[in-house]
Amino acid sequence: MISIVTPLLNEKNYVKPFLENLKLLYGNFELILVDGGSSDGTVQEIENNLHKFPKNVKLFKTERGRANQMNKGVEEAIGNILLFLHVDSSIPNDSIGLIEKNILDRKIVGGAFIHKFSNEDVFLRFLNTFGYLRSSISKIFFGDYGIFLRKDIFQKIGGYDNILFLEDVELCRKAKRYGKLIQIKRNIITSPRRFIKEGKLKLTIAFVLANIMNYLDFRPKFLLRYFV
Template sequence: MISIVIPTLNEVSNISSTIEHTIRCASEPNNLAFIVVDAGSEDGTLASISNSMILKFSKPDFKLRKYKSLNYGLQKSAGDVVLFLDADTLLPAHFDASILKALEDKKVVGGAFEFSFQKPDWKLWLLTIVNRIRYRFGKIYYGDQAIFARKEVLDQLGGFPEEALMETAYLCKSLRKKGKLALMKPGIVTSPRRFNEHGFFKVAWFDLNMFIRFNLGLPVSSYANKYWGKNLN
């Protein structure tokens, strides 16, 4: 079984379609278990999920601390593999079979999917190319790449570190100490809404600063309120 953890905050416009898309794309949909952890939505996100088989949890105290939602979902997961999926990210066809195939290599402890945007313009295409170079060399993947890992390894690590920003990047650093990370193709398609809503250059500059600080070993959590306060996803 693959447990799919989806952290949400005001995702009523995305959550149901993302879940339905994920089920349609699975080779074995009956082997998926969905866990939605909501950090206090005010738009009826949880109420909009009609599938009674999906576990739903409301945790308003997790607001602006995504790692808490991810760790809570991990605690509730029963699958051998846990996939962390953003509510505005669409997985490729047969993603589950691809993951299980990659994990046949015992040295592989997890991985993530190739990255692309929905309806990219030239700026987003350029950013996509830069991102692909970045994670191919650095093996550090971000949350919108649908990171997955063996549950036993995640449990050994204690889940996500208590970092209020770039929590998946820190997790990747820990996972790499346990084994190899696979890069899956075909990739995911994610929404560019952060860039559309707040301006491409403003968001790209902020993300670049966080990337530099992360790689220099400087703290980034102090920037979390600025980030999550403007981009509640």
């Protein structure tokens, strides 16, 4: 079974459409929601909508921090495959089956989908194209690519590093030591809300800078605002 793990922090407006999308998924899965101390009514919104959701849903609370929240979710997961999914992203209806089919190959330890923004202009389309070229070659994925991983490999790695940002990049780097990561040729659709809020060029520069700093094992706190 697949355990979908989703970290939450002040996501009230995205909870309902997120749950509605997951209701359309085929296959056997559980959903684990981990709130990091929301103050906007996110938890109440979840509780108000759970009766509409026929699948197994668990809600937990822990300290703020995406890595910490996802590690908590894995602790509570019963599936042998993990799928880390952001609340502002949606995946194809047959995603569960696609993941299970690919993971049957024991050489494959995990992977992700092809990232696509829900609303695109020329600049965002360029970012999608560049992101696809980068990820298809490196097999290093960001969190909004829908990273999936065998649970035993996640445990061998030691889970997500509790770092300020780009914990997903570090997870992929470590996972590749144990086997192959793949990219399923289907789109995961993600909201460009952060690019709209922060400014497209400004946020892109921040991401590039963060990746360089991460490579040097230096993560200045002023960049954290772009990742939470």
